[in-house]
Amino acid sequence: LAHKLYALFNCSMTKCGCSVSIALIQESHLKSTDVHRFQNKYFKVFFSSSAVNKSKGVLIVSKRNIVFSIKRSGNDTEGRITHVVVSLNNTKYAFMSLYAPIEGDSKFFQELLRLVVSLKDWISGYFNSFLVYTFFSAHHKHYSRIDYLLMSPSWKDSHH
Numbered sequence: 449l450a451h452k453l454y455a456l457f458n459c460s461m462t463k464c465g466c467s468v469s470i471a472l473i474q475e476s477h478l479k480s481t482d483v484h485r486f487q488n489k490y491f492k493v494f495f496s497s498s499a500v501n502k503s504k505g506v507l508i509v510s511k512r513n514i515v516f517s518i519k520r521s522g523n524d525t526e527g528r529i530t531h532v533v534v535s536l537n538n539t540k541y542a543f544m545s546l547y548a549p550i551e552g553d554s555k556f557f558q559e560l561l562r563l564v565v566s567l568k569d570w571i572s573g574y575f576n577s578f579l580v581y582t583f584f585s586a587h588h589k590h591y592s593r594i595d596y597l598l599m600s601p602s603w604k605d606s607h608h
Contacts, residue, residue, distance in 0.1 A: 469511050470494075472545035476505035476527075483507065495545075499527030506530050506545040522563075528556065531563065542567040 471491075478485065480498040486507060487493055494508040494516075504527030510516070516534035523530040531544040544567065549556055 469514055470543060471507075471509040472543065473507040473509060474505075474545060474547040476507050477502050478505050478507075494543075495521055495523065495530045495532045497523035497525070497527050497530040504528055504547055506547050508532055508543050508545050524559070529560065529563070531567065533567065 473486070476483070476486065476496070476498070478496075478498055479500075479502055480496070483493050483496045483498060486509065490512060491509050492512050494510045496505070496507045498505045506523075506527060506529065508530055514536070516536055518532060518534055519540065520533040521531065528548070529544065529546045531542065533540060533542045535541075544563070546560065548560070
């Protein structure tokens with residue numbers, strides 16, 4: 449947990465040339481009563497979902513100085529999905545942080561599909577699908593792809 453917060457803070461302070469305003473975090477491994485531990489004076493946990501046993505866990509984190517108008521939000525009880533639809537400068541954005549199960553779970557993917565169709569704009573998350581490897585976990589000794597951004601063609605065209 450500390451290394452994820454440090455990486456977020458370090459990156460947002462332009463050390464790597466980027467500026468993080470919103471972060472979608474997977475595998476937080478926090479109980480719902482401990483989610484506040486991920487916050488600091490720069491970032492707040494916007495929305496979250498936690499599993500009872502500290503496995504899994506997803507967060508949507510934003511800089512404290514960003515002012516959103518929240519239109520809709522939700523999460524599951526398994527620590528796999530949290531989402532929020534906001535309005536910022538008269539533009540609607542939908543953010544979803546998700547952590548898909550490795551094994552096919554038809555109930556999870558049916559619920560995800562229903563939610564994605566209702567959001568329409570774009571989502572990001574750890575889908576646990578391995579098409580092109582982008583990350584090697586030394587601890588687990590395996591490669592995976594950990595970053596996906598999916599967006600509708602209309603959203604992409606209007607923001608490109």
